[in-house]
Amino acid sequence: xxxxxxxxxxxxxxxxxxxxxxxxxxxxxxxxxxxxxxxxxxxxxxxxxxxxxxxxxxxxxxxxxxxxxxxxxxxxxxxxxxxxxxxxxxxxxxxxxxxxxxxxxxxxxxxxxxxxxxxxxxxxxxxxxxxxxxxxxxxxxxxxxxxxxxxxxxxxxxxxxxxxxxxxxxxxxxxxxxxxxxxxxxxxxxxxxxxxxxxxxxxxxxxxxxxxxxxxxxxxxxxxxxxxxxxxxxxxx
Amino acid sequence: xxxxxxxxxxxxxxxxxxxxxxxxxxxxxxxxxxxxxxxxxxxxxxxxxxxxxxxxxxxxxxxxxxxxxxxxxxxxxxxxxxxxxxxxxxxxxxxxxxxxxxxxxxxxxxxxxxxxxxxxxxxxxxxxxxxxxxxxxxxxxxxxxxxxxxxxxxxxxxxxxxxxxxxxxxxxxxxxxxxxxxxxxxxxxxxxxxxxxxxxxxxxxxxxxxxxxxxxxxxxxxxxxxxxxxxxxxxxxxxxxxxxxxxxxxxxxxxxxxxxxxxxxxxxxxxxxxxxxxxxxxxxxxxxxxxxxx
Numbered sequence: 001x002x003x004x005x006x007x008x009x010x011x012x013x014x015x016x017x018x019x020x021x022x023x024x025x026x027x028x029x030x031x032x033x034x035x036x037x038x039x040x041x042x043x044x045x046x047x048x049x050x051x052x053x054x055x056x057x058x059x060x061x062x063x064x065x066x067x068x069x070x071x072x073x074x075x076x077x078x079x080x081x082x083x084x085x086x087x088x089x090x091x092x093x094x095x096x097x098x099x100x101x102x103x104x105x106x107x108x109x110x111x112x113x114x115x116x117x118x119x120x121x122x123x124x125x126x127x128x129x130x131x132x133x134x135x136x137x138x139x140x141x142x143x144x145x146x147x148x149x150x151x152x153x154x155x156x157x158x159x160x161x162x163x164x165x166x167x168x169x170x171x172x173x174x175x176x177x178x179x180x181x182x183x184x185x186x187x188x189x190x191x192x193x194x195x196x197x198x199x200x201x202x203x204x205x206x207x208x209x210x211x212x213x214x215x216x217x218x219x220x221x222x223x224x225x226x227x228x229x230x231x232x233x234x235x236x237x
Numbered sequence: 238x239x240x241x242x243x244x245x246x247x248x249x250x251x252x253x254x255x256x257x258x259x260x261x262x263x264x265x266x267x268x269x270x271x272x273x274x275x276x277x278x279x280x281x282x283x284x285x286x287x288x289x290x291x292x293x294x295x296x297x298x299x300x301x302x303x304x305x306x307x308x309x310x311x312x313x314x315x316x317x318x319x320x321x322x323x324x325x326x327x328x329x330x331x332x333x334x335x336x337x338x339x340x341x342x343x344x345x346x347x348x349x350x351x352x353x354x355x356x357x358x359x360x361x362x363x364x365x366x367x368x369x370x371x372x373x374x375x376x377x378x379x380x381x382x383x384x385x386x387x388x389x390x391x392x393x394x395x396x397x398x399x400x401x402x403x404x405x406x407x408x409x410x411x412x413x414x415x416x417x418x419x420x421x422x423x424x425x426x427x428x429x430x431x432x433x434x435x436x437x438x439x440x441x442x443x444x445x446x447x448x449x450x451x452x453x454x455x456x457x458x459x460x461x462x463x464x465x466x467x468x469x470x471x472x473x474x475x476x477x478x479x480x481x482x483x484x485x486x487x488x489x490x491x492x493x494x495x496x497x498x499x500x501x502x503x504x505x506x507x508x509x510x511x512x513x514x515x516x517x518x519x520x521x522x523x524x525x526x527x528x529x530x531x
Binding site (some may be wrong): 006052054073074077079083084086088092093094095099102103104106107151157 | 401404405407408410412413414415416417418419420421422423
């Protein structure tokens with residue numbers, strides 16, 4: 001068995017009085033592609049945001065490679081080798097594609113490494129290279145998602161967190177993005193994928209959790225899709 | 238028509254100051270998303286600090302200039318850390334921040350009034366003979382003023398476009414939360430932005446001080462003109478602030494051809510109202526796209 005890369009224990013978090021996560025336990029091993037599915041408002045995004053320090057947990061802990069990262073700031077967490085792809089294709093719309101990627105490598109000091117990484121991202125997403133000097137606001141939805149993911153690849157992270165990458169994309173673009181996510185995972189990066197589109201997510205994952213109202217309702221492998229409850233609730237057949 | 242040329246020249250001189258102030262407002266607006274009055278206070282503070290070091294203490298002008306810019310930089314850091322940051326952390330609205338900044342403006346200029354009194358002060362430079370350029374009289378100081386404004390502006394652009402720090406400022410301005418997830422220290426970046434904005438406003442105050450004279454109440458009207466210029470250019474668009482500044486300066490001076498000169502300030506307000514009504518995004522502004530959330 002490969003080493004545990006992420007362990008979330010009894011995580012509770014919320015916004016002010018509103019408790020969104022009511023004790024979540026999640027585990028990922030190196031090289032896993034973990035899908036976290038669940039309906040709107042179940043706490044999926046809050047969960048992924050807590051890993052990255054964007055939401056402060058009120059209870060429980062998060063361990064990355066055995067080190068406690070609970071309560072750290074996002075700009076500290078990125079130094080551990082974790083990157084984050086936010087929901088809604090939040091690229092820097094006033095900046096060019098190239099500048100967006102540069103910002104992805106903000107914590108790297110060596111400019112030649114940044115250049116190298118940028119070329120790798122362009123090789124992975126050739127469409128971005130063609131648009132390198134355009135402002136991100138002029139990209140299509142799919143291209144913005146590529147840029148958002150490309151930006152998170154600049155650091156060659158050990159683990160990448162993706163928050164609803166399918167949201168608002170056309171079906172074709174969605175398929176493309178999910179193929180890329182699978183490739184990223186095959187190249188050795190652990191992927192934590194929060195997704196409302198259960199079909200897509202379960203097709204590429206090797207481990208899955210179902211969140212409902214702030215609790216883990218089900219967990220299992222890819223075959224979780226065969227469970228009657230998941231079929232009824234999320235797969236619609 | 239020498240009159241028109243003179244008015245155009247006067248417009249350029251005023252515009253250079255408005256452009257500096259507008260870029261100061263725009264930089265701050267971009268990164269903290271509210272119209273901050275404090276550059277108006279910084280403008281007055283810089284002029285009085287330079288007066289104090291240069292005239293009261295008798296230091297060399299350039300030493301006085303550097304000391305004044307250090308003082309306004311520190312003042313901007315203190316204002317941001319002690320007033321705006323606590324409000325940001327308590328999730329205060331932009332309206333609260335705007336009111337707080339107005340409070341800052343009144344406090345700073347009030348302290349200056351207490352320290353220096355209400356009478357007008359001058360740097361006591363000898364009266365200069367103007368150069369005749371196309372029938373307009375322009376003094377060396379006025380040329381210096383326009384050139385300094387343009388040069389500063391050029392370096393600001395270069396800084397924002399080519400340096401890592403400048404780019405990270407734009408990233409924080411674009412999306413604070415995402416910038417933080419990439420390892421950018423947001424608070425530090427905000428502080429640096431306030432310092433740069435303070436230097437721009439500070440230089441404007443000192444230039445006006447040596448070109449005209451100084452008094453504690455000189456800040457208010459320049460706040461209005463600077464904010465108008467940044468709105469006319471397109472709020473948050475720093476390059477457009479330059480154009481907005483010169484536009485306001487020139488239009489209000491040319492207005493004297495048609496209106497009594499007492500209406501000069503009213504012209505800026507009129508432009509402000511027209512833009513807010515019909516083109517609130519400014520000449521170069523783009524209507525911002527609503528972000529998807531869910």
